[in-house]
Amino acid sequence: MATTVSTPAPGRRRRTPLARREARWAYLFLAPWIVGFLVFYAGPMIASLWLSFTEYDVINAPRFTGLDNYRELMADPQVARSLGNTVYYTALHVPLVMAISLGLALLLKRVGRLQGFFRTVFYLPVMTPAVAVGILFLLLLNTQDGLINRGLALFGIEGPSWTTDPTWVMPGIVLMSLWSLGSTVIIYLAALQNVPRDLYEAADLDGAGAWARFRHVTLPMISGSLFFTLIVNTIASLQMFTEVYTMYFGNRETQNRFNSDAASFYVIHLFQEAFQFLHMGFASAMAWVLFLIILLITLVQVKLSNRFVYYEGEDQ
Amino acid sequence: MSRTLRVTALAGVLTLAVSGCGGVGGGGDSAGGGGTGKGALTTMGFGLSDEIATTRVDAFKKADPDVDLKITEGAFDEQQFLSAVASGNPPDLVYMDRKLVGTYAKRGSIQPMTDCVKQQNIDMGQYRPAAKDQVTLDGTVYAIPEFSSVRVVYLNEALLRQARLTADQVDLSNWAALPALNARLAKVTGGRLSRIGIDPKIPEFLPMWAKANGADMISADGTKANLDDPKVVEALTTGVKLISDQGGFGKFKSFRDTFDFFGAKNPLATNQIVAWPMEEWFLNQAAKNSPKAELVVKPFVDRQGKPLTMSSGQAWVITKGAKNPDAACAFVKTMTATDTWFAAAKARAEARKAAGQPFTGVYTGNAEADKKIFDELYQPTGNKRFDDAVATIRSVQEAGFAMPASPAGAEFDKAWYDAVNRVLAGQEQPEAALRRAQQEATAALDKAAK
The missing domain is CATH 3.40.190.10 (Periplasmic binding protein-like II)
Incomplete structure (x- = not known):
C-alpha cells in the first residue's frame, strides 16, 4: 500500500514563534527607513506626479491642466537642449570615469606598503564640497591664467576658452567631474583585491599574458563592481547639478554675468523653472520625465548585465 | 489641494531630481x-x-x-x-x-x-x-x-595719461568713436590681453546702453518686451564690438575674472583697466584700498551727452x-x-x-x-x-532709471541675458539673438498676464 506523505506548500508553512519574533524585530529595525521612504520619497513623488498635471506656482492652488505640461515640455527647445547636454555629458563622463578609475585602481593594487596613503590621497577630493569644486575649476579653467592652459602652454599648445567657447564648455565640465572619481577607484580597488590569486596562477600556467589575464580573469571577476558603478555614475550624471550651477548659474552675481547654453543641464533647467519662474507643475513634469529616462536606462543596463556580469555563487 | 499635500509635493520635485533643501518657517x-x-x-x-x-x-x-x-x-x-x-x-x-x-x-x-x-x-x-x-x-x-x-564711469587717469588722453576726452556718448578709443586704451600683446580699455559690462548693463540709445527694453508697466528694437540691437552690437576687439570674449572674460575689486590689488591699483561703468560701491572700496589711485569718476551718458544711470x-x-x-x-x-x-x-x-x-x-x-x-x-x-x-x-541719482516691476521679471531677464550670452559666445548675431529673446520674453510676459 502506497503511503503518501503530505508536505505543506512552502508558502503556507507555519512559522515558528522564534521566526515570527525575529520577523517582528526585523520590521521594527526597518521601520525608520520604511517610514522615511514613505514620508520623504513615496509621498512627495506621488504628490509631484499629481502636480505634473497641474499649473502650480507654489503660491496659489494648483489648477488641473491635464497633459499640457508634458506637451509643452516636448515642444520646449530649452528642455531639449538641456537634455541633450545632459546626455552628452553622461556619454563622456561615465566611460571616462570608469576607465580612469580602473587604471588608477590597477596601479594602486601594485603599490605595496604605501597603498593606504595613496588610497586616501585619491579619495580626499571626494570630500571637497561640490560648490568649492565648481569655484576651483572656474579658476583652473581660466583661459589666460588658468593652471590647465598654462600647463598646455608648456607644450606649445594654446588652450581653449574652456568656460566661454560653447564647444569647450562641456569638455571643461567633464574635466572637472574627474576630480571626484575617488569613490569609483576605491570600489574597483576593493573588487580587484577580492579576485582569487589562484585564478591568476591558473592563467599563468595556461600561458596567459598580462592582457589575457586582465581580459579573461580580472574583468569578469570585477564585472559586478563595474556594473554597479556604471549604474550609479549614469544616474548621478543625469542628475548633475551643484558644480555646474555654481560655475555658471550660482548666485545673483554670476547670474548677472556669463552663462552658456552649453552648460544648461536638465536638472538646472528644472530648478530654474521651479524656483525662479515659479512653474512648479511644469518642473514636476520635467522631474517625472527624467525619472522615467533614468528608469529606462537602468532597466536596459540591468538587462544587458545578465550577459556580461558575473556574480559570485552564480553558475556562469 | 490641502496645504500638507502642497508642501509634500514641493519636496517631491526635488526628491525626484535634486536633493531638496529644507524650508524655513516663520x-x-x-x-x-x-x-x-x-x-x-x-x-x-x-x-x-x-x-x-x-x-x-x-x-x-x-x-x-x-x-x-x-x-x-x-x-x-x-x-x-x-x-x-x-x-x-x-x-x-x-x-x-x-x-x-x-x-x-x-x-x-x-x-x-x-x-x-x-x-x-x-x-x-x-x-x-x-x-x-x-x-x-x-x-x-x-x-x-x-x-x-x-552706475557711474570709473577712469584710471594714470593710464589715460600714458595714452595721451584726458578724462574729458573719454566721451561715451560718441559711439562711433568708441572702437578707436578702446583700441588706444587696451593692451593686447601677443594675443594676450593685459589691460582692458573699455569694459561695457554687458550683459548686466545692456539696459543702460539701450536707454542711452533711446530705447527701453521693457514697457513702463513691465508687460511688453521691446528687445528686438533696432536701438537695443545697436547697443548690443556696440558693446560686443568693444569686447571682441580686445582679443575676443574668451580672453576678455578670463582676464576680467581675475579681478579682485575688494582688495588692495584691485584692477584700478594694478592698472588692469582704464574705463568701465560700475556700481557706486566701488568708490568705497577704492577709497579704502587705493586712496592714492588716480581715479576719476564721470557720469555715464546717453548719446546726446546727458547723464544717465541705472538704479x-x-x-x-x-x-x-x-x-x-x-x-x-x-x-x-x-x-x-x-x-x-x-x-x-x-x-x-x-x-x-x-x-x-x-x-x-x-x-x-x-x-x-x-x-x-x-x-x-x-x-x-x-x-x-x-x-x-x-x-x-x-548728481546722477536724479538721472536714474530702473527696470520696472514686471509680472515675469525673472523670465524676462533670462531671455535677454541668454541672448547677450549667445552673442558673446559667438553663437548668434545680435539681431537674431534679440529677436529670439523677444519671442521668449513675450511668451513669458503674456503667460504671466493671464
Whole structure:
C-alpha cells in the first residue's frame, strides 16, 4: 500500500514563534527607513506626479491642466537642449570615469606598503564640497591664467576658452567631474583585491599574458563592481547639478554675468523653472520625465548585465 | 489641494531630481494680528553684517521694545522663501532684490503696502522715483525701497595719461568713436590681453546702453518686451564690438575674472583697466584700498551727452500670511526713515574714522535721507578725486532709471541675458539673438498676464 506523505506548500508553512519574533524585530529595525521612504520619497513623488498635471506656482492652488505640461515640455527647445547636454555629458563622463578609475585602481593594487596613503590621497577630493569644486575649476579653467592652459602652454599648445567657447564648455565640465572619481577607484580597488590569486596562477600556467589575464580573469571577476558603478555614475550624471550651477548659474552675481547654453543641464533647467519662474507643475513634469529616462536606462543596463556580469555563487 | 499635500509635493520635485533643501518657517509663536509694537516679528533675506544694518535694527528695537524681532540672517533665497510660503508659515518680512517684487506681487505672495503706508503715515514722496517704479505694479506699491545703487564711469587717469588722453576726452556718448578709443586704451600683446580699455559690462548693463540709445527694453508697466528694437540691437552690437576687439570674449572674460575689486590689488591699483561703468560701491572700496589711485569718476551718458544711470537695490516686502503685519509695517517704516538712515550713516562715518578710512557717503532710496546725510554729516575727505567722485554719484541719482516691476521679471531677464550670452559666445548675431529673446520674453510676459 502506497503511503503518501503530505508536505505543506512552502508558502503556507507555519512559522515558528522564534521566526515570527525575529520577523517582528526585523520590521521594527526597518521601520525608520520604511517610514522615511514613505514620508520623504513615496509621498512627495506621488504628490509631484499629481502636480505634473497641474499649473502650480507654489503660491496659489494648483489648477488641473491635464497633459499640457508634458506637451509643452516636448515642444520646449530649452528642455531639449538641456537634455541633450545632459546626455552628452553622461556619454563622456561615465566611460571616462570608469576607465580612469580602473587604471588608477590597477596601479594602486601594485603599490605595496604605501597603498593606504595613496588610497586616501585619491579619495580626499571626494570630500571637497561640490560648490568649492565648481569655484576651483572656474579658476583652473581660466583661459589666460588658468593652471590647465598654462600647463598646455608648456607644450606649445594654446588652450581653449574652456568656460566661454560653447564647444569647450562641456569638455571643461567633464574635466572637472574627474576630480571626484575617488569613490569609483576605491570600489574597483576593493573588487580587484577580492579576485582569487589562484585564478591568476591558473592563467599563468595556461600561458596567459598580462592582457589575457586582465581580459579573461580580472574583468569578469570585477564585472559586478563595474556594473554597479556604471549604474550609479549614469544616474548621478543625469542628475548633475551643484558644480555646474555654481560655475555658471550660482548666485545673483554670476547670474548677472556669463552663462552658456552649453552648460544648461536638465536638472538646472528644472530648478530654474521651479524656483525662479515659479512653474512648479511644469518642473514636476520635467522631474517625472527624467525619472522615467533614468528608469529606462537602468532597466536596459540591468538587462544587458545578465550577459556580461558575473556574480559570485552564480553558475556562469 | 490641502496645504500638507502642497508642501509634500514641493519636496517631491526635488526628491525626484535634486536633493531638496529644507524650508524655513516663520516664528511659530507669533502673537497673531497684534497691534503695532507687539508680538513676534520674523524676517528673511536680511543680515546684520555692518553698522548700517545694526544701527537701524537697534533703532527699531528701541522704538518697539515689545516686539520680539527674529532676524534669520542670510541672502534672499527663492527656494527657502517658497518653501516657507508653501508650508503656510512665511516670515513676516522679506528683504529681496527690487526686480523680484513684480513677480511675487503678481502671484499674490506679498501684500500691497497701501494699508501700511496709510497706517504708518509713510511719506512715499521721500523715495526716489526710480526706486518706487521698481516696487509698483499696476499702480499699487508692494514694497518699500532701501538702498539705491547707481552706475557711474570709473577712469584710471594714470593710464589715460600714458595714452595721451584726458578724462574729458573719454566721451561715451560718441559711439562711433568708441572702437578707436578702446583700441588706444587696451593692451593686447601677443594675443594676450593685459589691460582692458573699455569694459561695457554687458550683459548686466545692456539696459543702460539701450536707454542711452533711446530705447527701453521693457514697457513702463513691465508687460511688453521691446528687445528686438533696432536701438537695443545697436547697443548690443556696440558693446560686443568693444569686447571682441580686445582679443575676443574668451580672453576678455578670463582676464576680467581675475579681478579682485575688494582688495588692495584691485584692477584700478594694478592698472588692469582704464574705463568701465560700475556700481557706486566701488568708490568705497577704492577709497579704502587705493586712496592714492588716480581715479576719476564721470557720469555715464546717453548719446546726446546727458547723464544717465541705472538704479537698482533691495526692498522690504510683507508676505501674504504674515502673522504680524502691523509690526512688520512699523519695522519697514523705521528701517527706511530719514532719521534712521542718518543714524546709520553717522555710525558708518564714525567707524570709518576710527579705522582711519574716508567716509564716502551712504546712498539710499530715500532722497530726503541722502540730503540730510550729505548736508549735515558728510565731510569732504580732502582728496579731491574722491570728493569729486562723491559729488558725481550724488548728481546722477536724479538721472536714474530702473527696470520696472514686471509680472515675469525673472523670465524676462533670462531671455535677454541668454541672448547677450549667445552673442558673446559667438553663437548668434545680435539681431537674431534679440529677436529670439523677444519671442521668449513675450511668451513669458503674456503667460504671466493671464
